[in-house]
Amino acid sequence: MKIKVTVIVQKEENWYVAKCVENSVASQGKTIEESIENLREALELYFEDMMPENTNLPTFVTTMEVAL
Template sequence: MKRKFTARIHREGGWFVAQCLEVDVASQGRSEEEALENLKEALALHFEPPMPTEEARVREFEVEVGAA
């Protein structure tokens, strides 16, 4: 399945950074084209289903939130 995404590309020093606007994924390259190709690869890996190496554990825990 193919999906369309939007990339914001900017320069940081000697690198171009490509950031996907729909998903929190980014990549970089020496050219805009390389940064965009690397972003495509990163997105493909991001959407690849996880392959656990062991059975997942579910645990409950508490966190203090707000003023004490």
Template sequence: MSAIRLTSAIIRQGEWFVARCLEVEVTSQGKTLEDALNNLQEALELYFEDHDAPTGTTPIIAPVEVNVQ
């Protein structure tokens, strides 16, 4: 077993924190930021039981401005 470092994006939705991994499509949530990250870690570990770990896929984080009506 080896460890890999992944990137998560966390937003607040009502009373929940939603954590999403940017390298693979895995998302989880929790009542606290720490819970959301712990739940995401567990979800990712389960995900990687059936999928290969990403290699060389560091996401580029950039803001995007859009017009809304």
């Protein structure tokens, strides 16, 4: 079985941190690709003993500006 998840990657100091929006599982790596691959492995372990819920719900991602 395969599911699609939404991933955010942010640079934090010398690491890239990849985080799954749907369940907050996160991982890191020295490159974007490494962080995503490490997140894939973390998600496979996360879902190892349970089936994901609501795999067909649409996700809306946007950006916004906030006045400071």
